[in-house]
Amino acid sequence: QQPVQSPQAVILREGEDAVINCSSSKALYSVHWYRQKHGEAPIFLMILLKGGEQKGHDKISASFNEKKQQSSLYLTASQLSYSGTYFCGTEGSGTYKYIFGTGTRLKVLA
Amino acid sequence: DTGVSQDPRHKITKRGQNVTFRCDPISEHNRLYWYRQTLGQGPEFLTYFQNEAQLEKSRLLSDRFSAERPKGSFSTLEIQRTEQGDSAMYLCASSLAGGFHNEQFFGPGTRLTVL
Numbered sequence: 001q002q003p004v005q006s007p008q009a010v011i012l013r014e015g016e017d018a019v020i021n022c023s024s025s026k027a028l029y030s031v032h033w034y035r036q037k038h039g040e041a042p043i044f045l046m047i048l049l050k051g052g053e054q055k056g057h058d059k060i061s062a063s064f065n066e067k068k069q070q071s072s073l074y075l076t077a078s079q080l081s082y083s084g085t086y087f088c089g090t091e092g093s094g095t096y097k098y099i100f101g102t103g104t105r106l107k108v109l110a
Numbered sequence: 111d112t113g114v115s116q117d118p119r120h121k122i123t124k125r126g127q128n129v130t131f132r133c134d135p136i137s138e139h140n141r142l143y144w145y146r147q148t149l150g151q152g153p154e155f156l157t158y159f160q161n162e163a164q165l166e167k168s169r170l171l172s173d174r175f176s177a178e179r180p181k182g183s184f185s186t187l188e189i190q191r192t193e194q195g196d197s198a199m200y201l202c203a204s205s206l207a208g209g210f211h212n213e214q215f216f217g218p219g220t221r222l223t224v225l
Binding site for chain 1 (some may be wrong): 143151158166216221
């Protein structure tokens with residue numbers, strides 16, 4: 001079943017923060033986050049493994065709570081380049097099949 | 111350029127025709143995935159290969175769809191008797207198996223339009 005992301009869409013001003021959530025009904029082995037700009041292929045942001053680890057990449061970080069089967073992506077001090085659609089990709093135990101989430105459209109305004 | 115490449119980038123066909131798409135993954139990547147994406151939706155898993163073996167195929171995929179990766183390098187996705195509902199972007203991605211890192215690198219996609 002497809003992971004559900006929230007919010008579906010968000011509009012920010014440059015410098016503002018945002019949180020995108022990804023929730024799955026199935027046990028997860030890992031969570032991946034991707035950003036896709038209109039007309040382009042998805043670009044990998046980061047991967048989180050079970051264990052509740054949190055990772056950071058510049059001003060983008062994420063957490064993964066395997067007990068709750070949830071992950072959150074944190075965007076701080078957003079930049080215009082952050083605009084796009086964000087997808088979480090989940091991978092269950094025993095399979096390398098990816099299921100992508102419902103997506104969150106993010107627009108950063110100057 | 112050593113990224114994932116796909117050919118063709120665009121394909122327009124008439125309903126009922128067969129189409130074939132090609133994907134060339136990053137050379138050392140042994141996993142290859144096919145996805146379908148429609149406007150506003152996330153990529154939908156179709157199938158994946160580890161080397162030449164097709165390990166999993168979506169139950170949503172009808173018998174009209176077939177994929178091959180004969181020598182564990184490039185892959186082809188064929189759609190027979192195309193229908194208008196097949197119109198979508200078909201994305202290929204590759205990754206390096208082993209360990210915990212399964213970062214997927216996506217190709218630019220093939221946009222299929224069925225008239």
